[in-house]
Amino acid sequence: MKNSKYKQELAAEYLDILDNYLTFGVSIIDPDMNYEFISRKTYDNLGITPEQLKAGDPLSRCHELMVANGLLTPDMIAQQRLSDEHQKQRAQTGRDMASNIVRLGNGTAHRFTRKALPDGRTVSISDDVTELVTVNEMLHQALALGNAGYWVYDIANKTYELSDTLQYYFSKEDQELIHSKGIIAIVHPDDRPAMREALKNISKTDDRFSVTCRSNTYKGNQRWSDTTGQIIRNAEGKPVKIRAFVQDITRDRRQSVELERAKDEAIAASKAKSEFLANMSHEIRTPMNGVLGMAELLAQTEINDRQREYINVITNSSQALLTIINDILDFSKIEAGAFQLDPTAFNLREAIDDVMSLVSSRAVEKNLELIVNYSPSLPRNFLGDPGRIRQVMINLLGNAIKFTQEGHVLLNVSVFQGKDGIANIRIEVKDTGIGIERDKIETVFQKFTQADNSTTRLYGGTGLGLSISRRIVELMNGKMWVESTFGQGSTFYFDMHLPIDTQARTGPRNADPVMGKRALIIDDIEVNRKILLERCASWKMQSCAVKDGIDAVTELERAIDAGHPYDIIISDYLMPGMNGQEMATVIAANNKIAGTPIIMLSSCDQPVSSQELSTIGITQYLVKPVREQRLLDALCQNILEVSQNVSEQKPEPEPSSLPTAKEPSAPSEAKTMATNIQQRDDIQSTLKEIEAVLDAVKTHSTTSVDEASDSQLIVPQPVSLEMSSNPIKASPRVSGRKISILVAEDFPLNQDVVRLMLQDTKYAPTFANNGQDAVREFKDDPDKYRAILMDISMPVMDGYEAAETIHAYQKLIGQEPIPIVALTGHALKHDREKCLDSSMCDYLTKPVKQEKLIATLDHWIMGTPMQQKRA
Numbered sequence: 001m002k003n004s005k006y007k008q009e010l011a012a013e014y015l016d017i018l019d020n021y022l023t024f025g026v027s028i029i030d031p032d033m034n035y036e037f038i039s040r041k042t043y044d045n046l047g048i049t050p051e052q053l054k055a056g057d058p059l060s061r062c063h064e065l066m067v068a069n070g071l072l073t074p075d076m077i078a079q080q081r082l083s084d085e086h087q088k089q090r091a092q093t094g095r096d097m098a099s100n101i102v103r104l105g106n107g108t109a110h111r112f113t114r115k116a117l118p119d120g121r122t123v124s125i126s127d128d129v130t131e132l133v134t135v136n137e138m139l140h141q142a143l144a145l146g147n148a149g150y151w152v153y154d155i156a157n158k159t160y161e162l163s164d165t166l167q168y169y170f171s172k173e174d175q176e177l178i179h180s181k182g183i184i185a186i187v188h189p190d191d192r193p194a195m196r197e198a199l200k201n202i203s204k205t206d207d208r209f210s211v212t213c214r215s216n217t218y219k220g221n222q223r224w225s226d227t228t229g230q231i232i233r234n235a236e237g238k239p240v241k242i243r244a245f246v247q248d249i250t251r252d253r254r255q256s257v258e259l260e261r262a263k264d265e266a267i268a269a270s271k272a273k274s275e276f277l278a279n280m281s282h283e284i285r286t287p288m289n290g291v292l293g294m295a296e297l298l299a300q301t302e303i304n305d306r307q308r309e310y311i312n313v314i315t316n317s318s319q320a321l322l323t324i325i326n327d328i329l330d331f332s333k334i335e336a337g338a339f340q341l342d343p344t345a346f347n348l349r350e351a352i353d354d355v356m357s358l359v360s361s362r363a364v365e366k367n368l369e370l371i372v373n374y375s376p377s378l379p380r381n382f383l384g385d386p387g388r389i390r391q392v393m394i395n396l397l398g399n400a401i402k403f404t405q406e407g408h409v410l411l412n413v414s415v416f417q418g419k420d421g422i423a424n425i426r427i428e429v430k431d432t433g434i435g436i437e438r439d440k441i442e443t444v445f446q447k448f449t450q451a452d453n454s455t456t457r458l459y460g461g462t463g464l465g466l467s468i469s470r471r472i473v474e475l476m477n478g479k480m481w482v483e484s485t486f487g488q489g490s491t492f493y494f495d496m497h498l499p500i501d502t503q504a505r506t507g508p509r510n511a512d513p514v515m516g517k518r519a520l521i522i523d524d525i526e527v528n529r530k531i532l533l534e535r536c537a538s539w540k541m542q543s544c545a546v547k548d549g550i551d552a553v554t555e556l557e558r559a560i561d562a563g564h565p566y567d568i569i570i571s572d573y574l575m576p577g578m579n580g581q582e583m584a585t586v587i588a589a590n591n592k593i594a595g596t597p598i599i600m601l602s603s604c605d606q607p608v609s610s611q612e613l614s615t616i617g618i619t620q621y622l623v624k625p626v627r628e629q630r631l632l633d634a635l636c637q638n639i640l641e642v643s644q645n646v647s648e649q650k651p652e653p654e655p656s657s658l659p660t661a662k663e664p665s666a667p668s669e670a671k672t673m674a675t676n677i678q679q680r681d682d683i684q685s686t687l688k689e690i691e692a693v694l695d696a697v698k699t700h701s702t703t704s705v706d707e708a709s710d711s712q713l714i715v716p717q718p719v720s721l722e723m724s725s726n727p728i729k730a731s732p733r734v735s736g737r738k739i740s741i742l743v744a745e746d747f748p749l750n751q752d753v754v755r756l757m758l759q760d761t762k763y764a765p766t767f768a769n770n771g772q773d774a775v776r777e778f779k780d781d782p783d784k785y786r787a788i789l790m791d792i793s794m795p796v797m798d799g800y801e802a803a804e805t806i807h808a809y810q811k812l813i814g815q816e817p818i819p820i821v822a823l824t825g826h827a828l829k830h831d832r833e834k835c836l837d838s839s840m841c842d843y844l845t846k847p848v849k850q851e852k853l854i855a856t857l858d859h860w861i862m863g864t865p866m867q868q869k870r871a
Contacts, residue, residue, distance in 0.1 A: 024127040031091060031120035033059045033084045045110060045126050047071060059084050070105040082112065091116045101129060109133040140164055147248035151183060155239055166246060171218035183244075188214035188222070195227075199242075207231040212249070224253045284321070284825070292318045292847035293753030318847070341475055344610045345501045346386035348425070349374055352411065355393045362401050369408040370397075378415040379423060381504030384496065388472050392480075393427065395465045396492045400431035404489070407432030423500050430491040436484040444482065445470050469494075503641065511539040513636040513643070518564065520596075521545040522552045522571040522583065532570060539632065548575055549583030556593040566596055568638055570631075573602035573621075574836075584616040597638040599631075738764035739861060742785045744774035744802060745823070746794040750846070754789065754823075757850040763857055770794040771802030778806050782815055786861045790840065792824040792831075799824065800838040807839045819860035823848060 015037070019026075025042030029035055035055050043050060048065050063082065066072040077083055080102055090097060097114035104110060108130045115123040140163075143149055149166030153159070160178050167175060170186065177185045187195050191213035198209040208230045217223050229244030295314045303311070356370060363370045374380075393411070400409040409431045416424040436444060445466050470480040473494045484490035519541050521532045529545035536543035544566075546552050552571070559565050569587075573580035580600050588594050597619040613621055620634050741758075743765045745751050751767050758765055766785070768774035771794050778785060788806070792799040803820045810817055821842040822835040832843045842856055858864040 024125055027124045029059055029087070029122040029124060033088060035059070035062075036121070042126060045128050047106070059087065066104075072102075072104065076102065080112070087114060087122060090114065091120055091122055094118070101133065103133075144168075147251075149246045151178075151244050151246065153183070153242040153244075155241060169217050169223065169248075170215075174216070174218070186215045188216075190214075202229075202231060202242075207233070222250075223248060224250045287747075287749065288318055288321065288825075288847045290747070290749035290753050290847075293750075293757060293850070296850055297753075297756050322847070341385040341388060341472075342609050343383050343385055345381065345383055345504060346389075347380050347504070348382055348389075348413070349380045351386045351390050352393065352413070355390050355397060356411075358394060359397045359401060362398070363409065366401065366405065368401060368404055368406070371408055371410045373410065373412040375413075378413065379500055381501035382423065382425070382498040383501050384476065384498045388476075389496070392469045392472055392494060393429070395469045396429040396494075399465065400429050400433065400490075400492075404431045404433035407489070418497065421500050421502065422497055425496045425498060426493060427496075428491055428493050430489065432489040435486040435488050435490055436482065437486045438484075441482055441484060445480070503637075511632060511636075513639045514568075514632070515540040517541050517567040517635075517639055518559070519543040519568045519570055519635070520552060520555060520559075520566045522547075522549065522569065522575075522580070523601075524548055524572065524575040528572065535631070536570075539635075541635075549578035549580075549586065552583060553586060553590065553593065556587065556596070557590075560592055565593075567642065568635060569596050569598040570635075571598055571600055573600050581613070581616070581618070584613075584618050588616040597642060599634050599638065738762060740764050740766060740785050741787045741789065741857065741861075742766050742768065742774060742778060743789045743823075744768045744771055744794065744799065745789070745791045746770050747791075750791075754853070757853055761854055763854075765789075771797030771799055771805075774802050775805050775809075778818075779809060782810065782813065785818065787857060788818060788820045789823045790820050792822060792835070799840075800834065803838050803840050821856055821860065823853075 019039045019041075022039055022041050025045045026037075026039045027035055027042050028037040035053070035057055037055060038050075038053060042048075043053075046062070046066060047069050048062070052065055053062055060083075063072065063077055067074065067077075072082075080100055081097070087097075094116050096116055097112070099111050099113045101109055101111050108128055109132075111127045111129050113125045113127075115125070117123065143163060143165040147165075149163040149169070151163070151166060152161040154161070160183065162170075162175065162178065170178070174186045184192055184195050184199075191211075194211050195213055198211040202209045208228070210226070210228045212224065212226050215223055215225065226247045226249050227244050228247075229242055231239045232241040232243055234240050292315065295311050295318070299308065299311050299315075352372060352374065356372065360370060397409060397411065409429065412428040412430065414426045414428075416426075418424050466480075473480045473496065476496050476498070478494055478496040480492070480494040482490055482492045519536050521529055521536070521543055523529045523532065523545070524547050526547075529547070533543055533545050544555060546555055552569070556566060556569075571580045571583065575583075578586070580598075580602070584598050584600070587596070587598070594617065596617065598617045600613070600618045600621045602621070610621065619638055622630065622634060739762050741763050743751065743754050745754065745767060746769050754765055755767070766777065768777050771790075773796075774788070774790070775797070778788070788803075790799040790803055794802075797805075799822060806820065807817050817839065819842070820840045821844060822832075822840045823844045823846065824831065824835070825846040835843045841860060844852065844856060855864070
């Protein structure tokens with residue numbers, strides 16, 4: 001008895017200790033639903049004092065107090081099944097009450113759990129889980145706001161737990177499908193392989209996986225989501241769960257699609273704008289060709305000074321309109337992001353001299369002095385885009401001259417050595433003109449804006465020139481600004497950061513560096529091969545010529561095997577089968593023959609940038625016609641650069657190994673050969689002069705055309721290197737009578753311009769009103785015409801189709817292709833390329849000058865060289 005009492009006291013002592021340290025409320029209820037024990041934490045959780053509720057009181061008393069304190073309502077007691085009757089039923093059946101979280105009236109959340117004991121008693125546990133519930137609610141809100149959710153897969157039990165937000169997306173059927181067949185069951189069939197692959201390889205990806213897939217929502221809509229998951233392992237490293245976070249990206253995908261569509265629409269709009277501007281350029285240039293052409297012809301007639309002044313106004317106004325057109329085209333390319341720079345080696349001093357020669361006439365007209373301050377001690381050779389740099393300088397100098405009535409215009413150049421071979425170049429253009437008001441200085445760089453509206457009325461212009469110039473300088477990682485004093489003048493500055501061309505050679509050059517060197521010439525046109533062979537021979541080079549890239553590769557390999565490799569390659573670009581760029585790529589990929597420098601010659605602009613060409617061994621790209629000295633300079637530069645890397649002189653090849661004239665073996669023999677060559681050149685030059693005089697006499701004699709035709713004067717003309725690489729040969733024979741050419745032009749005024757420009761020349765034009773008429777006219781007498789001037793935009797059949805049709809007909813009848821020269825108002829770069837790709841041999845833009853038109857016809861019909869355009 002004493003021992004039993006001791007045990008009871010000890011149990012009471014332990015219960016009291018537990019009561020002090022328990023963090024949750026515990027109470028014991030007897031089978032009659034009366035309290036036997038109530039812990040201190042239970043009083044705290046329920047807001048009840050020991051005086052209000054004590055051992056022996058019924059369970060219903062607790063509920064009455066909680067209702068009175070506003071913690072519970074009768075409805076909550078019934079809904080949560082907390083009443084005495086519900087607990088008696090559970091106690092009699094031995095069933096426990098599932099844990100239930102109840103939000104009380106004071107805002108706290110409690111988890112109530114009741115455990116039925118075998119003796120009929122009930123242990124009631126209440127736990128304050130307010131903080132946990134708050135965190136869960138915040139998590140739920142965050143998931144809901146982020147259109148996200150999670151799922152957890154219990155590997156052992158093969159069960160899924162879905163977040164509330166994830167359950168919201170799926171129908172009950174889909175949720176049941178997940179629990180029965182797995183999460184892959186609700187993934188779109190096309191995306192299931194990706195999901196399976198991600199789960200299959202999860203152990204190989206650091207227990208993590210990520211996959212994007214589609215599924216259907218309870219509304220039947222398709223939903224995109226990013227799923228990122230990981231494996232949860234126990235202490236032994238065994239996988240127990242897979243937990244995954246799901247992010248709804250449907251909106252992002254939709255926006256991405258919309259952005260892509262908007263991008264495509266913007267590109268299409270930009271293209272449409274560019275096409276519109278190109279077409280407008282053509283439509284404006286076409287009548288401008290008539291205006292300027294007629295003005296030029298009228299200026300050559302006998303007119304008085306007043307009439308000549310009127311013509312000058314017409315010419316100047318038309319040229320101003322053309323400048324506006326060019327500015328708008330450049331501005332359009334800049335706005336569309338299609339304005340590109342093409343860096344190459346150039347001499348800045350020479351570029352400035354070129355610009356000065358262009359603007360000097362305008363300065364002379366206004367009695368202005370042009371001054372250039374470029375110290376001889378400064379470097380001159382850089383890597384940049386000389387064409388665009390000249391464009392900027394022309395604009396600044398043109399403005400300075402335009403806004404200066406007296407005084408001078410100074411161009412000052414400063415070069416500061418930077419890091420890593422980069423030079424900081426500052427160019428200043430200073431004038432003594434009208435100046436700019438301080439509050440309007442920055443506005444001059446805004447598009448379609450000038451410092452004052454009266455400026456536009458007095459001096460003209462679009463206000464685009466400075467805007468375009470600044471954008472060009474910014475594309476070169478530079479900046480442009482202006483300092484000005486109103487009434488005293490302005491100084492425009494622009495800075496550039498350009499690499500110094502350390503490989504540039506200065507001073508006069510001769511043929512010594514290339515003497516005895518071996519050159520391989522590649523050109524599909526025989527006459528071009530012959531000319532290049534003769535030029536190389538005159539420079540004492542040993543050369544061989546082949547007709548295509550296949551023969552070139554074979555010859556290069558043969559020379560290597562023979563121990564006499566080539567030092568340089570001179571190749572045409574436009575060749576059938578394999579063009580020059582493709583051939584260079586083949587050579588660069590062949591380790592046996594790669595490394596030989598290649599000089600590329602072409603009648604069109606280079607197809608890609610200089611850097612891309614250099615990666616396949618093309619060290620220089622020269623546009624035909626190439627001056628002899630320009631080609632020699634290019635050869636010397638490349639040979640010298642290669643020679644610097646060679647420590648020993650290579651043995652000279654046997655003269656018999658090359659199809660060239662025998663190399664002189666002794667000084668006397670060399671001297672004799674040089675004398676013979678010089679005498680031959682002198683004789684040929686004299687013959688050409690005599691023939692030119694005879695031709696002029698015959699052309700301008702009073703003999704009738706019929707009489708002249710009875711005694712035609714046939715003058716042989718050599719066809720020079722300065723020709724297109726297209727397979728079109730200039731005729732080596734011209735007669736003293738009129739030379740017939742075909743002109744396809746739908747605009748009557750332009751027909752008159754061409755007719756009047758050619759009326760006092762050796763050319764007799766026949767006109768066709770569209771491409772179809774031109775084809776019909778040519779087919780009627782294919783031997784009649786020596787060249788064709790072809791407009792591009794014409795009704796019925798355009799110039800591209802007409803040119804291709806005529807050349808196809810000539811191929812059918814076995815006739816050499818006739819030179820077809822595009823004469824068009826389309827002035828963009830790709831227009832030129834498109835014309836050349838359509839088998840045309842040259843490209844002239846409207847308005848065309850009489851001198852340029854005649855020179856082009858002379859070149860393609862008589863083989864007369866045309867001066868090469870500078871870059």
